[in-house]
Amino acid sequence: MTQPPRPHPPTPATAPAEHQATGEPVHRLVDVPGGRIHLVEQGTGPLVLLVHGFPESWRSWRHLLPALAAAGHRAVAIDVRGYGRSSKPDAVEEYRMLAHVADNVAVVRALGEETATVVGHDWGSTIAANSALLRPDVFTAVGLLGVPYQPRGGPRPTDIFSMIGGPDEFYVSYFQRPGRAEAEIEADIRGWLAGFYASLDGKTGVPEDGDSPFFIPAGAKMSDRFVRGARPDWLTDDELDAIAEEFERTGFTGALNRYRNADRDWEDLAAWDGAPIRQPSLFIGGQRDASTTWLADAIAAFPTTLPGLTASHLLEGCGHWLQEERPDEVARILIAWLGGGGVAG
Template sequence: MRPDPSAALRHRTVAAPAGRLHLVEQGTGPLVLLIHGFPESWYSWRHQLPALAAAGYRAVAVDVRGYGRSSEPAGADAYRLLDLAEDNVAVVRALGEETAVLVGHDWGSNIASASALLHPGVFTAVALLSVPYAPPGGPRPTDVFSRIGGPGEEFYVSYFQEPGRAEAEIEPDVRGWLAGFYAALSADTMPAADEPDPHFVARDGGRLRDRFPADSRPAWLTDDVLDFYAAQFEHTGLTGALNRYRAVDRDWEDLAPHRGAPITQPSLFIGGTRDASTTWMSDAIDAFPTTLPALSASHLLDGCGHWVQQERPEETNRLLADWLATLTPSSS
């Protein structure tokens, strides 16, 4: 279905536990919240907003706390999944609705999963992009991440843990760093499938960007798109975004009462065959019959990288619209 060009984007801010959340919405009908990941913004859903509006939904893309025009609370504890789930509930209420469908990508997938798990009466269905659902539990996350990588190497999540360290690398050249990070995870600019992927580790004493693809830009990342993202982070800095990584051990503690819990609402998964998230977490995908018992479908897009809704927007739009149509009639 063709997007309706006459349905304009509407920007607004709403009150939430974070303080202020910036939203961009398009269309009318059942509410669909779109939750981005790192390092992105509401703009990551620029292709989905008009498509879902044309399909008869009220599509709302959120700037997660710490991003864009949303508030940036101080301290890593303010970026726990419990708090981000409460932000999503506040958005639903501020928009005058009782329930919503959630669609999350990357960290947004984890935020959407936690929101659906903690507030099943509010979030009636959940679509997860790139990062599959894994129930709370297992070893402490930072203990796991510290064991990833070879001798003299440090996994990127561990690298992000120390306040100020990654900021010192990124903020002198935000645009260049973002371009390299996006390229490292895009299918057309990452290493060939049979080559080792070094882009998620830093050598001891080195920087993460030292292993980014050199002078390589994925097809989806035009100058206009990169300029938008760069302007956002040049204005806000990266600390709010990076604090999500620094809260993972608190999540592990907070969600302990939900260890092993499935998400029982209708669900959908879309990932890429060339995304490290779907290979590292292949066991989580295999466990979907238990962890997502109401899963409608799991789609792995052949030759697609991590940024599925930007690398493959038309395919992603079709899969989302088809799935949403099975949940509830739209307003079209």
């Protein structure tokens, strides 16, 4: 049986006193098994660990960091391994779910804490859910944004992906072969990101009767079905430049390697087949996010899979980028849940 990782705690990294007093964000690198994780910290109080998704970085939480800090929390947003200034191992298997869980545990320990609430978006939601599932001793509550919890189960994931989409290729299958998606994305990182963000945004996204970018015709590229000539309100030139510059420096392989571990995760997590997450939990979804449509059955199963669920919200007209599209609303929901939803402080 594969056991959840229990890394040795690294030396705690405590914020300088002046930053604790002023509440300014602090950047640092902390040790994790086999590498380092870059994080941005703001505020003091109970620890809230924020985990981004694809293709993002700690910056996706930039609006929530000061809001959580002002509400009396120690908010910490990480660059997931493979992103930003965090370590980028070469081997595909170094991006398995067990490695991400170990990273999260090590970050909590490096910050001198014993427990934390973990909140994730997109892939970060799945990482947060598995962190809570495998290490309930560390992660005492879990918030899931965009992607609902689905317990491990069913057939091998790549077999499922190969059957989705009919004559078109499902995007997760498209991402499987190393170098293939990189060749498309890295030819124009800034342009690809702009198109991807716009295509999944609640206001600028692909119309319901449009061709989905998640299904790629034979011989085509994913970006062939992106929205053209539109930009989400939140995606300013400066913000797009900041995101693109990080990926232009790091490339996309680390980010894409998360998708390339779907079968490995299915094998690693066999002992937790169908397992519920019992800690206090929160779900926030976007009404215009494909995840809430594809995974409607997972949301309907929450009474069984998330018996500790204390709040669930579907934001009308919102797309995939919840904390970018509706930062104030997401902050209000999250802070209310942290303060009154059964989450221990």
